[in-house]
Amino acid sequence: xxxxxxxxxxxxxxxxxxxxxxxxxxxxxxxxxxxxxxxxxxxxxxxxxxxxxxxxxxxxxxxxxxxxxxxxxxxxxxxxxxxxxxxxxxxxxxxxxxxxxxxxxxxxxxxxxxxxxxxxxxxxxxxxxxxxxxxxxxxxxxxxxxxxxxxxxxxxxxxxxxxxxxxxxxxxxxxxxxxxx
Ligand code: HEC
Numbered sequence: 106x107x108x109x110x111x112x113x114x115x116x117x118x119x120x121x122x123x124x125x126x127x128x129x130x131x132x133x134x135x136x137x138x139x140x141x142x143x144x145x146x147x148x149x150x151x152x153x154x155x156x157x158x159x160x161x162x163x164x165x166x167x168x169x170x171x172x173x174x175x176x177x178x179x180x181x182x183x184x185x186x187x188x189x190x191x192x193x194x195x196x197x198x199x200x201x202x203x204x205x206x207x208x209x210x211x212x213x214x215x216x217x218x219x220x221x222x223x224x225x226x227x228x229x230x231x232x233x234x235x236x237x238x239x240x241x242x243x244x245x246x247x248x249x250x251x252x253x254x255x256x257x258x259x260x261x262x263x264x265x266x267x268x269x270x271x272x273x274x275x276x277x278x279x280x281x282x283x284x285x286x
Contacts, residue, residue: 166180166183166184168184168252168254168255168258169254171254173279173282174253174254174257174258174261175229175257175260175278175279175281175282176275176278176279177261177264177265178261181257181258181261182258182261182262182265184258185257185258185259185260185261185262185263185265186262188251188255188258188259188262189201189259189262189263192248192251192259193205193259195207195208196208196211196215196244196245197215197216197217197218198215200219200266201217201218201219201263201266201267202217202218202219203215203216203217203218204217211243211244213243215244215245216245218263218266218267219266219267219268220267220268220269221267221268221269221270222269223269224240225240226271227269227270227271227272228270228271228272228273229260229261229264229271229273229278230273230277230278230281231271232259232260232263232264233256233257233260233281233285236248236249236251236256236259236260237249237256237285253285253286257282
């Protein structure tokens with residue numbers, strides 16, 4: 106009888122040691138988390154959008170620093186697109202398809218610049234002249250009040266979306282650009 110009691114006593118004590126040992130483990134783990142590891146900081150992984158990129162980012166595009174705006178670059182096309190959204194898309198549509206809200210009912214209607222069925226000549230030089238003078242007898246206004254560089258950027262954007270780009274050579278365009286104000 107006492108043997109049996111001893112047995113169960115030892116058995117229970119073993120179980121209790123195991124339980125206590127695991128509790129010690131659990132508490133030391135919490136101690137580790139709270140006191141040593143200082144918890145798991147969820148914010149740790151959140152990337153601050155301003156911090157590292159700000160140093161690496163390209164400086165903002167400045168049209169006034171472009172020496173030859175008649176030479177197309179991706180930056181000029183992107184800048185021209187913004188100018189287009191401000192000055193042209195109300196008539197020519199957001200994608201230049203001739204479907205802007207202010208163009209509805211105009212006669213003749215604003216041109217679909219993507220199809221590029223030009224009446225004033227094909228290519229960058231002809232488009233620059235259209236922006237300078239407008240198209241008399243139509244609602245295509247002159248944009249002579251814009252800086253020449255802005256007009257070139259608009260031309261680069263039109264050239265980027267049209268299927269009818271023309272054959273002006275870079276040399277011809279550069280030659281013309283000297284006279285264009
Ligand atoms: C008030 C509406 C209106 C605005 C704003 C406007 N256009 Fe036009 N545009 C027209 C119309 C109308 C025509 C077609 C005229 C025609 O068929 O004679 C046209 C024609 C053109 C053409 C065709 C030239 C050709 O050779 O056929 C180009 C290129 C053009 N626009 C570019 C622009 C650009 C770039 C802007 C913005 C800077 C702009 N337009 C703003 C109404 C507008």
